[in-house]
Amino acid sequence: MSLNGKVAIVTGASRGIGRQVAIQLAQSGAKVVVNYSSNQEKADEVVNTIEQSGGEAAAIRADISKVSEVEALFSETLERFGRLDILVNNAGIMECTAIADVTEEMFDRYFAINVKGTYFACQQAMKHMAKGGTIVNFSTSISGAMLPTYSVYAATKGAVEQLTRQLAKEFGPKDIVINCIAPGQVSTELFLNGKSEELINSYRRMNAFGRLGEPEDIANAIELLVDDKARWITGQTIRVNGGFN
């Protein structure tokens, strides 16, 4: 697959899954915007990694929970690279919290980053993305397991799955496909933070291969979705979880 001449925005690409997605899209030839909210040093390191392999990338700061910053992210991308073909709405937050401990502030912050950020980035893509473009949103396979303490996080991802379905028919006439990836447990800060080794091992045993997913497992699936051969797939949520559920 060649993404030569294409331009991608990957939100939350300073670390974790987004970092690997940015690196792999650049390896396939895309020019990549490495979005981050606070971690400039790590975002710059991703850009350097891409440039050292002969790719082109730029780190652009934007808190995607703020619509004005989402708009600025897209206008800076267009100024820098002149077009937009791929949007990976990867940025997201997750902590395990029992319902009794969920605050209004926490609830609003989850929806602002995971749902509002994704939605208004899609709105910018509707305005600026080239014909033949691809959008990949992010859900989670944890929703299917109905585990305790994930209620707010899973609710945000349910909203993302539904907005992906709803938007497919608005993007179709522009020849843009939009899908959702729902990873299982992936070895990143988001998943590992605050979990005991025993708990992590129990998650390892829940899929078909007895290991955690790696960011590459998810980036590989995104490479399939941005391939021209995947253009009949739209409005879908694809569970990429090693058979977790």
Ligand SMILES: NC(=O)c1ccc[n+]([C@@H]2O[C@H](COP(=O)([O-])OP(=O)(O)OC[C@H]3O[C@@H](n4cnc5c(N)ncnc54)[C@H](OP(=O)(O)O)[C@@H]3O)[C@@H](O)[C@H]2O)c1
């Ligand atoms: N890891 C898993 O097991 C797993 C499973 C299912 C789904 N997912 C989903 O996969 C996606 C990536 O997760 P991950 O595990 O790679 O997470 P991660 O390692 O915690 O990385 C999160 C990234 O999102 C960025 N970010 C956070 N808030 C932001 C905001 N307001 N604006 C812009 N960027 C923001 C962070 O930027 P800074 O570094 O600047 O803070 C960072 O680059 C998320 O949508 C998550 O829900 C992950």
